[in-house]
Amino acid sequence: MKHDLLLDLRDLACGYQEQRVVKTLNLHLNAGDIGCLLGPSGCGKTTTLRAIAGFEPVQEGEIRLAGEVISRPGFTVAPEKRRIGMVFQDYALFPHLSVAQNVAFGIRQNPDRERITAELLDMVNLGALAKRYPNELSGGQQQRVSLARALAPEPQLLLLDEPFSNLDGELRRRLSHEVRDILKARGTSAILVTHDQEEAFAVSDQVGVFNRGHLEQWDTPFNLYHEPATPFVASFIGQGYFIPGRMTGPDCVHTELGELRGNRAYAWESGTQVDVLLRPDDITLDPGSALKARILGRTFLGAATLYRLQLPTGCQLESIFPSQTEFLPGQDVGIRVAAEHLVLYPAQGETSSEQIGVRRCGGMA
Template sequence: MSQSLLLSLRGLACGYQEHPVVQQLNLHLNAGDIGCLLGPSGCGKTTTLRAIAGFEPLLEGEIQLAGEVISRAGYTLAPEKRRIGMVFQDYALFPHLSVAENVAFGIRKHPRRELITAELLELVKLGHLSKRYPHELSGGQQQRVSLARALAPEPQLLLLDEPFSNLDGELRRRLSHEVRDILKARGTSAILVTHDQEEAFAVSDHVGVFKDGRLEQWDTPYNLYHEPLTPFVASFVGQGYFIRGLLQSPDTVQTELGIIHGNRAYTWAPGSSVDVLLRPDDIVYAPDSEQKAQIVGKTFLGAATLYRLQLPTGTQLEAIFPSHADHLPGQQVGIRVAADHLVVFPVQGSVAAQVNLAESGVRRVTSN
């Protein structure tokens, strides 16, 4: 079933005092989808969210919501007229109002406000706490109230600005899944801003990776991980490292791990020097393989173990093996490459994205 376009950002530039923080931004969100703006602090993701909400004017480009222009250079539709809801980092609840009164605040004149409020409180699993006040709730409960309040007026689009950053790790993970389930149950479209990759992947259908005010890639979490378009996306999303190789054909690279064949074709000349992106799950434990590596470090992760491996040449890799077998540092293990998603970058373009680990000499990509 085809989805209709809900939000469109075209040629967007916005910032402060005529200084663009975000430049040439193009982004589209379909009705019912959840998108995420992901990136390090200061990259422009919050500025973009504020522009969508109507809190920041545009220097260039335009924003359309459900086919209506809500912002362009010289024109900004007032935030309260946009049918856009907001969920803030600090919850922003009214301390003197009960849970039910907070949820009903934006629909005070609605003839069905009590029914709507009750339905939403049940949806966020707080129906039994409707008479309590914010100070009597946990952080996770307060954020659920904030979400219910934002959903009450039935916005066309919901914006969530770092909504889980004040919560501890386990509660963040649990609530992020719950929020996705709630939004999907309501059919509510949303844009989330976060710097946390795990959170972005847990909640979103599409994720946009920002760098220095520019959108590097807008794609599904799966494609961002397996098909990064730039070295920065490769470095920011997931865990991995680069090894040097020579392009043999459009879809084949010679490396010290042998010939790697992939499902992507590259147009550079055969013999070009490239950096091959490998993730820990690209290196598979293979006891009968002729390719051996020595274990030089390990981190137990529960269902799996992350091993740091060293090849005979001295190059170090990282690999995730099932934790059923416990390999010890110093042991030799057989490995093979299972990297169907062959992702390579020209050496000159990828060097800046590499991070050398001083303690191991691994040319590794950082994980966030």
Template sequence: MSEPHLLKLHDVACAYGDKAVVKNISFNLNTGEIGCLLGPSGCGKTTVLRAIAGFETLQQGSIHLEGALLSRPGFCLAPEKRRIGMVFQDYALFPHLTVAGNIGFGIRKHPKRAQIVGELLELVGLAREARRHPQELSGGQQQRVALARALAPNPQLLLLDEPFSNLDTELRRRLAGEVRDILKARKTAALLVTHDQDEAFAVSDQIGLIYQGHLEQWSTPQKLWQQPKTPFAARFIGQGYFIVATATGTKQAQSELGTVFTAQDWQTDTKLNLLLRPDSLQYAPDSSLHGELLSKTFQGAGTLCRFRLAGGSLALALLPGCFEAAIGSTVGLSLNSQSLLAFPATAET
């Protein structure tokens, strides 16, 4: 028999006054898993996190943790009774306390406080900074102190609200991996909120993509990339553009790229929108397919180029870093994908 889910949200809806913020949100998180709520600013992801923490009430649905009811309409278990830890966006460290004092703040009466604090200092790599104060630390070190403080009471679930947003790009990448390693070492389940898909992919076992208050998809990073269920999911995850096409047979369609293969079967003459991602096209100087180079961004190992195809559609292509064609020039391209994701043309794209 499989173990019950650690966290279960069923048909959750929240509102501010008469304005619905999130609607019909349902997903499960298992023990030891790291989940992520991903989406653009204002989509409702932080509201979901706050509802799990007990800071927002539900208009509909329910939230359970290890089978125990946390929230439903008319009932909201107090945040301090939920055995849920939280790392806030600004870390909220106490400036008058040392690193060790901050980490041990929530377990002041625990008989093994000193041992727990010592173990966490080692885990987050701050044993030498135990006597320093937050203002003496770098942003990355402060983030690890906040994480250790949230882990000290041994919560059943840890919530992280945009935990890397105050850090520079390189530090964000490094700390995302470090945080994952720390959580996995503790076997602590966690749910974080971010608008950055690189962070989501680096940290998470499961990702929930939220758009305009709805959960578009809840799946692994791999499935979210390879099998997006909606046009928004396809467009948001990994840059790209849609081009129009018409189905002509089994997994085939006709478009301004010529005859292409699709990942799904479509009835003949069905109007489609095909997703072109940056890795869908490659440089092919002798190809009959051409695009006008509109812009290019050097990214080290590659150059991200934006083209206007002969039929007027836009497309991105990640070409070699040494690619040096001039803006406005015509460039030969070829399709690099065996099949393209397609959605009905009536779907919102």
């Protein structure tokens, strides 16, 4: 397995005319890895992708590919000279060319083009449809053709801009797994843009969470969920609640749920007010516990049930319990916190941050 640095964005700023959409962006991708740019609409994901592709000039910093500078202010290597492939949301196939001709388009001069095209079409399971035209294919099939076409010239890096967003539910999930398998089997490095967290996690080795033009964290899916660097990342990735707490030691915080101890130390002094992130899987059922919570609502998920709980102070939490035992709204249950990764932030107050998946409770116990 290769671990060479392939793509390196250093202190990058890019945007349109005088407007800086993306600022001081630093990230790197190793050869063979799949990275993802994830974030809400308008945060600058596509702008970053277009700068990597060479469609937009950079305003500050630089982009290096395999050690070579391909963009810096006043210098932009042309897109077709970058050995970067693109897969677009709307497939962008040539309507007047057959499936096979579409795939062969970027390797027209290659004497081996027929063999390469046939191999790629087999790989994306479209060998039998080589003679069809794009308007005779489903959306999923068109996106497979578009992937095969982008892979044909053996790009150093593949960029995928919301490639599955025109497809629905099950097909979207299936194709995203398929694309990961294909890229991994070929050792192709890629950057995917999406606003769908499930898709980002299914496809990528590393994910960057963007917020208004800033990259808040570039990390593995596991770390984004369990060790979110900022309240925004905690909110954007997964579900949960912030509850108020007070530091009682470097790795220990007093909350309404008792003393919680985590696996890392914080530099704040004892007495500092903090927000404690609690995910639904951090709260477990413990019938013998003195700590009781009232069931406010529930969502049956199949193997498990997601419960919305209220603590005596009014703070709310969510928890996932196995669905074999059923609890009813209004019932009190014993709970325990089983959070190995204690994630704390300086107390923000009730209204200071925009929360998406994670909600904040007021009032310290």
